[in-house]
Each structure stands twice: as structure tokens, then as C-alpha cells.
Amino acid sequence: xxxARQLPALTFCALLFGALFIHVLAQAAPLSDGAPASxxxxxxxxxxxxxxxxRRSDGSRPQEFPEQVAQALHNVQAILQGAGMDFDNxxxxxxxxxxxxxxxxxDDVYWKEIGSNPPARTVLTVAALPDGDRIxxxxxxxxxxxxxxxxxxxxxxxxxxxxxxxxxxxDVLYLSAQGGADPxxxxxxxxxxxxxxQALDNVNTVLQAAHMTTKNVVWVNPYMSVGGKYDAMGKIYxxxxxxxxxxxxxxxxxxxxxxxxxxVFSCIAGADLSKRKAVRPRNMPPxxxxxxGVLYGDTLYLSAKDGFIPGQGIVTPDLDLQLRQxxxxxxxxxxxxxxxxxxxxxxxxxxxxxxxxDRMNALYGKFFxxxxxxxxxxxxxxxxxxxxxxxxxxxxxxKQK
Numbered sequence: 001x002x003x004a005r006q007l008p009a010l011t012f013c014a015l016l017f018g019a020l021f022i023h024v025l026a027q028a029a030p031l032s033d034g035a036p037a038s039x040x041x042x043x044x045x046x047x048x049x050x051x052x053x054x055r056r057s058d059g060s061r062p063q064e065f066p067e068q069v070a071q072a073l074h075n076v077q078a079i080l081q082g083a084g085m086d087f088d089n090x091x092x093x094x095x096x097x098x099x100x101x102x103x104x105x106x107d108d109v110y111w112k113e114i115g116s117n118p119p120a121r122t123v124l125t126v127a128a129l130p131d132g133d134r135i136x137x138x139x140x141x142x143x144x145x146x147x148x149x150x151x152x153x154x155x156x157x158x159x160x161x162x163x164x165x166x167x168x169x170x171d172v173l174y175l176s177a178q179g180g181a182d183p184x185x186x187x188x189x190x191x192x193x194x195x196x197x198q199a200l201d202n203v204n205t206v207l208q209a210a211h212m213t214t215k216n217v218v219w220v221n222p223y224m225s226v227g228g229k230y231d232a233m234g235k236i237y238x239x240x241x242x243x244x245x246x247x248x249x250x251x252x253x254x255x256x257x258x259x260x261x262x263x264v265f266s267c268i269a270g271a272d273l274s275k276r277k278a279v280r281p282r283n284m285p286p287x288x289x290x291x292x293g294v295l296y297g298d299t300l301y302l303s304a305k306d307g308f309i310p311g312q313g314i315v316t317p318d319l320d321l322q323l324r325q326x327x328x329x330x331x332x333x334x335x336x337x338x339x340x341x342x343x344x345x346x347x348x349x350x351x352x353x354x355x356x357x358d359r360m361n362a363l364y365g366k367f368f369x370x371x372x373x374x375x376x377x378x379x380x381x382x383x384x385x386x387x388x389x390x391x392x393x394x395x396x397x398x399k400q401k
Contacts, residue, residue: 035130036365037375040079041345043397044298047083047141048346051096051376052076053133065102065134069109072135080141089141090119091148091167092174092268096136096378100125100256106135111161117150121163122177122266124223125256128354128379138376140346142169153209156183165206171271172296173210177223178202179261192229192262196236199265204240207269214240216269217247218276218294219301219395224253224263227383233263238288245278249290250304250393252350253381270296281332283310293333300337304350304393305329319356319389320363326392327367339396344373346395352386354379360390 040049052075054068055061062068080086097106103123111118119139129136142148150164151173163176165183180195181188183202189195207213222233230251241247247267257264270276279293279300280286293302307322308314308329316322327341334340349364351357357377365372373394 035375035377036361036368036372037347038372039374040083041374042083042143043345045143046299046397047080047085047089047143048374048395049076049079049139049141050374051130051136051138051378052079053129053131053136055131055133061133066105066109068133069106069135070113072137073110073113076137076139083141083143085141085143085145087113087115087119088117089143089145089148090139091142091169091172093119093121093137093139094266094376095121095123096129096376097123097125098127098129098134098255100258102134103258107161117148118163120165120167120174120176122221122223122264123258124254125225126254126378126380127382130354130357130377136376136378138348138374140174144170151206151210153183153205156205165202166210168210171275173207173212173216173269173271175203175206175265175267175269177257177264177266178206179257179259179264181259181261188260192226193232193236195261195263196233199261199263200237200240203265203267210269210271212269212271215242215245215273216271216276217241217267218270218296219268220247220249221266221393222249222251222263223257223266224251225255225257226262227253227381229263234289241289243288244280244286244291246287246289246291248293248301248303248393250348250350250391251290252304252391253383255381268301272297279333279336281336283332292329293337295337298398300334300339300343300394300396300398302330302333302394302396304348304391305333306388306391308388314387317387317389319359322389323360323363326390327364330392330394334394334396337396337398339398341367342369342371343396343398344368344394345397347373347375348393349375349377350380350391351377352379352389353384356389364392
């Protein structure tokens, strides 16, 4: 088994599937022992990078948090450089912190390191990260940076050290997290429903600036810092999308969000509607809020799945049984798109308790037969009594045949 988190030196390996699909291994900070993950996967010109923490390649960790941020970014950069890229190739980045009070310090380091062409970005505060880390970063990058550009709606301020609303790479649009404040005034909506509507209006405005609409969206991650609001969010959310043709979605309750937001939406969209197809296994009925997955060209964006049995819901609190059912649900979506686990390139695992990581990895790794996707693991909140032990979302890319 490849231990992606303990690679001691810069390595570049390729497993070739046809002419367009390559696995890439590059230098990474140590992850959890035996983690079933590749540091990166290159597929059809797009590089997917595993969650990187703050350990150096020798296993040590800087003592101070700003140095930990810099090390996590350097770990990401080492992987990018191993694939012949750098930060200006990155289109989408997620930064996970374990304390909202660390956001300002993280930002201070981030803007010194990221360069003059920053990616679309989402920053989340979560309950816990692997190995007791305070920061973890994953990203998506593209080889062809000549066709990578920032998208700014007219009238939206371009302040120093501000994330671009979106990055477009070819015909794919990657949005920064859009929250419930009016970008022109900076004023946050007065209640949760108002934040949801404003955030979705912001998403719509960014899409329109790229000559798209919500019909083009293939994947959405609504992140909420408050509980008990799923139905309130879903009721508004459903009015922005076409029933039965909604994007793939992973709705996650986290510990905190920047700038006082209670909800943000992180999205990916595709410009060519002829390449977009909602994927729905027969055992899953149409939903007003999420398709099981959306296929865009050869790339499949699968909704986050937990251990529910279609038509019955969660029937057991056991982690192993829930994980098996989650993977079965994800496989249903993969097979509907003529794929399997070997096509998965990007995986995010949301755990109820971080202490379950090793147990999860021991079973999760068996589904991939050594051809591991990149992986990010986190405990999103402290609702440890929730009956769902975990959720997993995938991006998969069909191999050329």
C-alpha cells in the first residue's frame, strides 16, 4: 500500500489509463499512517490535490501557527511543482481550520504566499483535522493556465487581498464561496433566510458574468454554521434550480464561516449544457434539491452520500456498516455513468468523530484496489450524536477506452 502522507522526497510516478488519464505522486507532508490516498491525481489536464497539513517531509511540524500555514501551502506547492505547475495553475482551493480565530493569521500568510493570480477559495472552520492539525488545504489545478482567468461581476469591488468571485478554466467555472452579504455594500442579510437568498443571488450574478445560469451548475456545497436549518435552506434553494436536473450537492454543517456568515455556497459549473447530464440511479427518486450526480463531459460530480438505504434511511449506527452502504450508494452513481471506483479522482470524507479516521481508512481503502484517489478527511462539527457516522463525496473522471 502506498503511504501518501510519508513520502520522504519528491517523486513523480504515472499510471497511464489510455492517453489522457495519469496518476501523479509528488512530495507531500505526512498524512495519517496508511492513508489510502494519492497526493495528487492528474486526469485530462486537471490536477486534484489531497488535503495537505502542516507537517514537513521529515514528519516534524512548525511550532507557531503562521509557520504551519506556510508549511501547508508549501506542501501543496511541492505537489503542484512535481506536476510542472504552481499556484497560478490552481483554480479552486479549500482551506480547513479548527478555529475561527485563526482566519486572520491564515489570511496574512496566504496572501504573502499565493501570488498575483489567486484561485477561487473557500475557508471553513471545522471541529477536527487529521493528526491534530490546525490547518488542511486541498485544491484543483489545470495544466492549461493560458485559458484560466478570473471572473468579476460588474460593480463588484476588486480590493487588495480579495478572492476572485470565480476562476474559469476552459469551459469550467470554479466559484469562490458565496455568502449572505451584498458584495457591493458588504452588508450581511438580517436573518438566515435572507442570507440564503443573498448567497444564491451572488452565485447567480457570478454565473451571469461568465454567461451562464444556474442550469450550468454541476456541483454545489452548501456549508452552514448553524444547525436545524436544512429545510429552511432547501426550500429557498429549490427555487433556483430545475426539479430533476439539480446539481450534485453536499450539504455540510461546519463550526464556523468567515465574516459572520451562517451559510456559503461553493460551486462548480460547466458552460456547455450539451455536455451536462444529471445522473440518477433507479433506486433514487428525483429531488427538488440535489441530483445523485451530474456528468459533465467525462467528469462526474457525485453528491455526498451517507449510509442511508434508499427508501429506508439510516438503519444502523455502526460506522463500518454505514460506510459500506455509503460506498454502495456512491457506486450506484458511478455505475449509472459507466464508471467504477477506479475512476474516482477526488474524495472528501466527513466524519462524525476524527477518532474514527483509522477505522474508516482501513475499510475505505479496500474499495480502490490500490489505485487511490486524492483524499481529504475532516470532522465537520461536534454533533457526535448524529445518527449518520460519515458522509463522502466524489469527483470521478471516465478513463479513455
